[in-house]
Amino acid sequence: MDGREAVIEAWYMDDSDEDQRLPHHREPKEFVSLDQLAEFGVLSWRLDADDVDNDEELKKIRKDRGYSYMDLIEVCPEKLPNYEDKIKSFFEEHLHTDEEIRYCLGGSGYFDVRNQSDRWIRVAVKKGGMIVLPAGIYHRFTLDANNYIKAMRLFVGEPVWTPYNRPHDHLPARKEYVETFVNKEAGSHAIEAPRMATLAPFQSSLLASHVPRVSSSCLPRRQRAGLMVVRCQAEDGSQEQPAPPQATPQPPKPKVSTKFSDVLAFSGPAPERINGRLAMVGFVSAMGVELARGDDVVAQLMNGGLPWFVGTTVLLSIASLVPLFKGVSVQSMSDGLMTSDAELWNGRFAMLGLVALVFTEFVTGGPLV
Numbered sequence: 455m456d457g458r459e460a461v462i463e464a465w466y467m468d469d470s471d472e473d474q475r476l477p478h479h480r481e482p483k484e485f486v487s488l489d490q491l492a493e494f495g496v497l498s499w500r501l502d503a504d505d506v507d508n509d510e511e512l513k514k515i516r517k518d519r520g521y522s523y524m525d526l527i528e529v530c531p532e533k534l535p536n537y538e539d540k541i542k543s544f545f546e547e548h549l550h551t552d553e554e555i556r557y558c559l560g561g562s563g564y565f566d567v568r569n570q571s572d573r574w575i576r577v578a579v580k581k582g583g584m585i586v587l588p589a590g591i592y593h594r595f596t597l598d599a600n601n602y603i604k605a606m607r608l609f610v611g612e613p614v615w616t617p618y619n620r621p622h623d624h625l626p627a628r629k630e631y632v633e634t635f636v637n638k639e640a641g642s643h644a645i646e647a648p649r650m651a652t653l654a655p656f657q658s659s660l661l662a663s664h665v666p667r668v669s670s671s672c673l674p675r676r677q678r679a680g681l682m683v684v685r686c687q688a689e690d691g692s693q694e695q696p697a698p699p700q701a702t703p704q705p706p707k708p709k710v711s712t713k714f715s716d717v718l719a720f721s722g723p724a725p726e727r728i729n730g731r732l733a734m735v736g737f738v739s740a741m742g743v744e745l746a747r748g749d750d751v752v753a754q755l756m757n758g759g760l761p762w763f764v765g766t767t768v769l770l771s772i773a774s775l776v777p778l779f780k781g782v783s784v785q786s787m788s789d790g791l792m793t794s795d796a797e798l799w800n801g802r803f804a805m806l807g808l809v810a811l812v813f814t815e816f817v818t819g820g821p822l823v
């Protein structure tokens with residue numbers, strides 16, 4: 455669907471202090487095209503507000519631009535808590551560190567934006583109009599004379615509504631905005647070669663929506679892949695409070711190296727663990743044979759124990775190394791009482807025990823028990 459001009463119009467504002475809800479056209483009127491808006495980062499679409507749930511174009515925009523979060527806001531005294539305060543703060547000139555994305559589902563309102571020359575441009579949005587204000591742009595919002603708007607708010611990931619009232623020029627988001635849209639010559643936003651790939655899917659959606667090509671900096675800054683959260687909060691209008699966290703992305707699991715040198719490194723996962731396991735088996739077997747036959751450890755080895763010792767060593771080493779080379783960490787198998795730490799400590803005690811046993815038997819010249 456296009457014909458954006460039917461639902462989104464923009465013009466230079468006059469300087470009068472009259473009621474903010476009046477149009478504030480200059481005399482004569484000076485309109486600004488939607489292409490001109492795009493040149494300083496303000497994007498626009500016309501969508502089917504009567505079929506929001508099945509709107510493929512909306513779905514595509516959300517997917518392409520990573521708008522995983524969605525809620526609804528109605529601006530009127532009955533629906534918006536702290537209506538008067540909110541109305542005032544919306545109209546304070548401010549910026550956000552992320553995009554402000556608003557899709558008008560009913561009623562209408564004015565989003566005023568500062569252009570590259572710091573002039574106020576009033577963007578009037580009606581039902582079906584969706585606009586994106588880039589991170590770092592100074593702007594404000596007011597209801598118009600109809601006194602009502604219902605809008606969908608979209609966001610990349612967990613929303614941050616914090617407004618930074620002007621001046622907040624030191625913020626990185628502002629500096630980035632100025633660098634991209636103000637310091638660059640208007641209308642000649644060269645697309646840097648290395649970022650072309652990131653831009654490709656976005657541009658196809660832009661073209662489909664009949665929006666002019668724009669710089670890669672028009673892409674949302676906080677795209678968080680793989681998280682499609684849909685939520686409705688019809689009566690929420692809070693600017694400062696982020697919505698309760700949900701579906702927080704899990705921190706990536708630490709990578710387990712399967713490199714031969716890493717696995718077998720002195721401080722790697724294998725040596726101490728294998729030695730510990732061998733010591734546990736060795737200690738228990740040595741004590742068992744001593745109790746049964748009365749042989750000390752050296753005699754046990756001499757009397758046919760050596761092949762058993764070598765065999766057990768090889769078997770246990772293979773059994774311990776195979777999962778490590780497959781990238782399965784011991785910690786990931788650790789559970790409840792059977793923790794990997796407990797095994798390490800048992801192994802350490804067994805190693806000490808074995809050494810103490812052999813040493814004691816060497817000194818006393820006979821078996822311990």
Ligand SMILES: CSCCC(=O)/C(O)=C/O
Nearest residue numbers: 544554556594595603605
């Ligand atoms: C119609 S959305 C209310 C205005 C708003 O959320 C905002 O941030 C204005 O700048």
Ligand SMILES: [Fe+2]
Nearest residue numbers: 550554615617
């Ligand atoms: Fe805002």
Ligand code: NI
Nearest residue numbers: 549550554593
């Ligand atoms: Ni805003």
